[in-house]
Amino acid sequence: MIEQDDDIYRTLLESTKAIPWKINWETKAFEYIGPQIETLLGWRQDSWTSAQDWIDRIHEEDREQTAHNCINLCENGIDHEADYRALTADGEYVWVRDVVHVIRKNGVTTDLVGFIFDISERKAMEEALQQANEKLEALSYLDGLTGVPNRRLYDKTLEREWEHAVRTATAVSLVVIDIDHFKDYNDQYGHIQGDECLKQVAEALQKVAVKSTDFFARYGGEEFVLLLPDTGQDAARDIAEQCRRRVLELAIEHPASTAGHLLTISAGVASMIPTEDDPLDDLFSTADRMLYQAKRNGRNRFACSWSQGVARKERESC
Numbered sequence: 001m002i003e004q005d006d007d008i009y010r011t012l013l014e015s016t017k018a019i020p021w022k023i024n025w026e027t028k029a030f031e032y033i034g035p036q037i038e039t040l041l042g043w044r045q046d047s048w049t050s051a052q053d054w055i056d057r058i059h060e061e062d063r064e065q066t067a068h069n070c071i072n073l074c075e076n077g078i079d080h081e082a083d084y085r086a087l088t089a090d091g092e093y094v095w096v097r098d099v100v101h102v103i104r105k106n107g108v109t110t111d112l113v114g115f116i117f118d119i120s121e122r123k124a125m126e127e128a129l130q131q132a133n134e135k136l137e138a139l140s141y142l143d144g145l146t147g148v149p150n151r152r153l154y155d156k157t158l159e160r161e162w163e164h165a166v167r168t169a170t171a172v173s174l175v176v177i178d179i180d181h182f183k184d185y186n187d188q189y190g191h192i193q194g195d196e197c198l199k200q201v202a203e204a205l206q207k208v209a210v211k212s213t214d215f216f217a218r219y220g221g222e223e224f225v226l227l228l229p230d231t232g233q234d235a236a237r238d239i240a241e242q243c244r245r246r247v248l249e250l251a252i253e254h255p256a257s258t259a260g261h262l263l264t265i266s267a268g269v270a271s272m273i274p275t276e277d278d279p280l281d282d283l284f285s286t287a288d289r290m291l292y293q294a295k296r297n298g299r300n301r302f303a304c305s306w307s308q309g310v311a312r313k314e315r316e317s318c
């Protein structure tokens with residue numbers, strides 16, 4: 001009767017997808033492993049002789065941590081699970097989950113029994129999900145219309161660069177750019193052509209950001225920002241002038257503009273060597289104030305502010 005039961009248990013164990021195994025903890029020898037292991041990994045059932053075979057067939061990157069944790073937990077009599085990539089006989093890897101039960105006698109570990117599960121499908125799904133999430137995350141930092149970075153990424157970048165400038169006592173500059181009389185452009189040509197115009201302007205302005213640390217973004221509406229780390233007032237002024245010229249060179253007709261018959265931009269430039277006492281908002285609010293000064297003084301121009309500590313110098317260019 002007992003022998004018959006053994007047969008039934010064996011048949012049951014060997015017909016499941018979970019692969020049963022048993023290791024003698026003292027000798028570290030495999031006393032049993034289900035024949036399904038051959039289907040999953042290609043290694044013959046009788047090739048699993050010792051725990052070292054198991055360790056050797058773990059992916060190099062997972063091996064040390066998996067083996068170390070497992071040995072530790074087994075010695076302390078703690079049941080556990082481990083996910084790792086198992087080597088197949090033809091050199092591929094399959095994600096598996098090992099569920100380990102520790103058998104102890106008088107507080108000493110004697111045997112381990114467990115099941116190996118194929119979790120490769122779930123892992124593939126997790127990886128696809130993670131890739132989709134990363135793609136979504138990247139998209140969430142781009143402006144849908146122009147494809148350039150958006151305000152969200154600008155805020156993040158500004159924070160990082162501001163901290164860098166404070167820490168290294170280096171200059172940081174910001175150019176805030178606004179298309180002149182864009183409402184009139186939309187009114188004359190319609191919103192769709194207005195969108196096209198925004199795309200063209202974004203593309204032209206993005207090309208001005210040549211240094212790897214320069215960061216260009218659409219701030220919102222018809223307003224763009226160019227953040228220039230490690231850049232003082234003279235270089236920032238040159239860059240603002242380049243922005244103004246690049247947009248003018250697009251030669252987009254805008255007869256309703258008071259700044260000429262072509263589409264133009266105005267810009268405000270703020271440059272500073274910030275200290276810990278300066279609020280982060282200072283850079284934008286100063287550049288924005290300079291932008292409105294440029295607008296007030298006739299558009300198609302920029303105005304600059306340079307500050308270090310309490311000293312502030314402002315000037316206008318056209």
Ligand SMILES: Nc1nc2c(ncn2[C@@H]2O[C@H](COP(=O)(O)OP(=O)(O)OP(=O)(O)O)[C@@H](O)[C@H]2O)c(=O)[nH]1
Nearest residue numbers: 178179180181182183184186191194195221222295
């Ligand atoms: N086509 C289009 N228009 C936009 C978009 N975002 C903002 N605008 C338009 O940009 C215009 C901005 O107008 P205002 O803020 O009055 O400024 P302005 O007409 O450019 O005048 P100044 O800035 O003073 O030179 C508004 O008409 C908005 O509808 C967009 O994504 N597409």
